[in-house]
Amino acid sequence: MHDTKLQVTDHKADLVVIGAGSGGLSAAAGAAMFGLKVVLYEKGEMGGDCLNYGCVPSKALISVAKAAQSARDAGKYGVTLGAPATDWEAVKAYVSQVIETIAPVDSQERFEGLGVTVIREAARFADPDTIVSATSRTRARRIVIATGSTAFIPPIEGLAATPYLTNETIFSMPDFPEHLVILGGGPIGMELAQAFTRLGAKTTIIEMGRALGKSDPDHAAVALGALRAEGVTVLEGHKAVRVSGEGGRIKVHAEHEGAEKLIEGSHLLVAVGRRTMLDGLDLEAGKVDFDRKGVVVGDNLRSGSNSRVWALGDAAGREQFTHVAGWHASVFSRRAFFKQRTKADSLPIPAVTYTSPEVAQIGLMEAEAREQHGDSIATSSFPFHDNDRAVAEGKTLGEAKLVIRKGKLVGASIVGEGAGDIIQILAVAMSNGLKVQDLTNFISPYPTRSEIVKRAASAHFTEALFGKTAKRLVGLLQRIP
8 A cells, every 4th residue: 555645844934824815915925025934825726816706807897898888889979880799708718818817916936936935725723823734834923814705605595406606606607697696786796787788688686785785875876777777677675585496597586575576587696795714724723713704803903812813805804805905915014024003994995886887985975974973074076967078978977975074085985987996086185184175286187087076175165265255355355456
């Protein structure tokens, strides 16, 4: 008989990183570039969920869908085109090409070139300062958990026995869906519903609460109206209670106001939220406290039960965005290597839903702000239909809304074409403590959609600038030769 026991290699490291997604890769790269010894564990694909199953493929698909919709809309600009037809195999090839183009930045070869030891195996704690895998044992001064999240599968009767898709499988499914039924009306569900509708599928969203429930209600309604106008069926206040069927024929029974409704389709997508991936880490052996949200950490991202351990991105139990994971890596580097006091919660977090129109937000929404601060809250808005660039492009749906307290921004929401890009102006303002007045004191190039921020800020001062008091002052000043 042959001894099939794998040989175990021992390592000592300044930093062990578990998970090669956005947060883990950024932390590993930074430490390696500082000359530290880094060991990176990844049991799946380099680049994590965002590159392989999330942000990148979904935005690629959305771009394809926009091309199809542009063909439909061309007539209003005086251009005649035929009806678009979708070649699903070609669409999948384009999505794969986009992933492959970006992948080298996150590749094993790149990180090994930086001096990182990359081990493509599942990792777990052996004790508070030791990480082991099938072929390695690493003692580390610091350990970063950046394992990300995966689709949450709700305990709906029959779901486990019914074929369903998640964000990890929908971009590679063999057949284009005739009727895609989506559980969940959050950003993922809304984005993919519109994309597949534009590509020629029938789509139905089943949402037990309010679709885009974390967005400004008025702005969510604008986006919902646009999706419904394109043919997306959105069933709000419907709770899926039972699922059945087989490949190509699925049935969802949903309850609404005491009655049961049957929704039938060809494919089922589960998009009701995410759960943190901590499976198999043996956190108990590492003396690392955790709960259902993730590793229990403070705003320094450090474990209170094992000071060697830090958690970044989704594993830290906070907002589940790629850009937050990147920020967490920065916080970790500043605190661990430069002994700065940067906090994970020190900057406002922007969020974007990439529907058409996009819905972007940062800080407190109006209702949240009024609940916290009462009558000290004011809002100021400006519509896209009064923005000349939006008019020229025929994209006039939406508005920018600023939420203001004592002359400073506490939040903002934008719904409209390019909202995700425009919100960055407000992210800079809020992150650096600028006043609303500062948003009026710059020259915005004409014509751009971003002018809407300056116009919304200026609208806040309309009464002060053009009211009775101002008129009297100007009248008095005119008497001075």
